[in-house]
Amino acid sequence: MGTVVRPKVLILIQQLSLGGAERQLYYLLESLHTRYEFSVISYDQKGLDYVKPIERLGISVYLFKKDRSFYGRFRFLMRLSRAMRHLQPVVLHTWLDSANCWGILAKHMAFLRGVIVSSIRDCFKPLGWTDKIHYFLIANATDLVMANSFAAKSQLQCSQPFSEVRVIHNGIDPKQFDTTRTREEVRSELKIGLSKVIIGTVGRMVAVKNHVMLVDIARRLSVNWPDVHFVIVGDGSLKPELEGRIRDAGLADRFTLTGQRNDIANLLKVLDIFILTSISEALPNVIMEAMCAGLPVVSTAVGGVPELIEDGENGILVPSGDVHASTAALESLLADPKERARLGEEAQRTIEKRFAMKRMVESTATVYDELIAAVARRKPRLVC
Secondary structure, rough: OOOOOOOOOEEEEEEOOOHHHHHHHHHHHHHHOOOOEEEEEEEEOOOOHHHHHHHHHEEEEEOOOOOOOOOHHHHHHHHHHHHHHHOOEEEEEHHHHHHHHHHHHHHHHHHOOEEEEEOOOOOOOOHHHHHHHHHHHHHHHEEEEEEEOOHHHHHHHHHOOOOEEEEEOOOOOHHHHHHOOOHHHHHHHHHHOOOEEEEEEEEOOOOOOOHHHHEEEEEEEEHHHHOOOEEEEEEEHHHHHHHHHHHOOOOOOHHHEEEEEOHHHHHOOOOOOEEEOOOOOOOHHHHHHHOOOOOEEEEOOOOHHHHHOOOOOEEEEEEOHHHHHHHHHHHHHOOEEEEEEHHHHHHHHHHHHHHHHHHHHHHHHHHHHHHHHHHHHOOOOOOO
16 A cells, blocks of 8 residues: 655744643644644744654654844745745644744745645734734735634634634643642642642733732732632743732732743642633633633633633633722632532533534644645635
């Protein structure tokens, strides 16, 4: 029997760090690398966490340099175009805003016969001028757009007429929560007593995650709930400011900041309640992971979060930036352990039924197969 020729798919993504989008990409590659011949191009030398895991799948990863100067960007574009001509992918799949734009330019410079899929995994309102340029490009120069939430799709369609936008929700693999470390072991490592009730969050310390709101919430809760402790997992440019706010509020002994970690499943084990204070999200992986871990979730009702959480059924939604509502929601859960358990169980069921990893993988493969068939028919653009 002859060797089966796998269709070539090129992934372009700015960085391969421990972010949510990167994690979803790794799940996809892990599940489909025997079905398609993947290659990955990344161009941020700081975000390399997933390079080795991807290479262990037998997938080639190319790390390009992109300087900020005009000449550096032009040189990067030319190198990217040459790589595409060499690799000749039938599908170019670009991930996130930067890669969407660079991929479109390079693909057309390379005169590739294949198709291009752009991914939208953010949901920001109002749109800035760079967002509008980005959306104009992908509306007029791509074959299909993937969005990971209906909120992101709605925002796209309000800004530009798109030929086709497919919503493919993120997926979660419950097996990642089968860890060997116990709740007691992780609490001991973090130096948090077993009697403490822990409210925690996971996310980069950047403005959009609004961690300062959690400090305001903690200040209010500390008055009547002396056994409550707060954990923030992540790192970022705003960490010094956040640490200063915690100190100024007299809450240094109430907070544990772990920094960046790659064992999120272990850390979720020690939490009693998960909170998300973001002012903008598309479909946050951290909420899905917390739900999969059986945690009750309190979250701002932004972007695609209401596609995950039905208020009062499998979690609690609060208005963005509303410290009072968030504090009240947390107090209700602190006072009612049975309600915490019920919401956690319903959250877990929601993930199992609607957001399993297999569904995300197969939906993406379906898109690839449709596009590959279109190329074979010499009709590279799909019409909705």
